[in-house]
Amino acid sequence: MGTAPTPAPAQSGGLQPNIAGLLCYSPVGLICSIIWLVAEPFKNDKFIRFHSFQSLFLCGACFVLAIGLTILGVILSMIAGPLVLIMFPIDMVVWLGILVLCVFMMVKAYGNQTPKLPIIGEMAAKQAGM
Secondary structure (H helix, E strand, O other): OOOOOOOOOOOOOOOOHHHHHHHHOOOOHHHHHHHHHHOOOOOOOHHHHHHHHHHHHHHHHHHHHHHHHHHHHHHHHHHOHHHHHHHHHHHHHHHHHHHHHHHHHHHHHHOOOOOOOOOHHHHHHHHHOO
């Protein structure tokens, strides 16, 4: 009785590069991006590295934006209490825009495309070696 030959391991750990790129912009994107940058089969793929870096830079930009909007809300509440109510619709529009951007980037990554976001796209391309 012969044993069946075992298949060779997949280059990307069984995960297609477009799915790995898509996961960078998902709700668990911060964790996935860091893992893809340090895990052996993924860290050498320029496509995955680009999307990982761009996703990390996008998370950083969103963090800075959140701090800025919070500071603006505090300043408006100090000027006049009810004036802070202006921040609610502004926050909703900004965060809805970020959600739409993330979904757009997920679709593009799934399609094996590497669109560069303004400013952070060039930084990500440099870091990924593209």
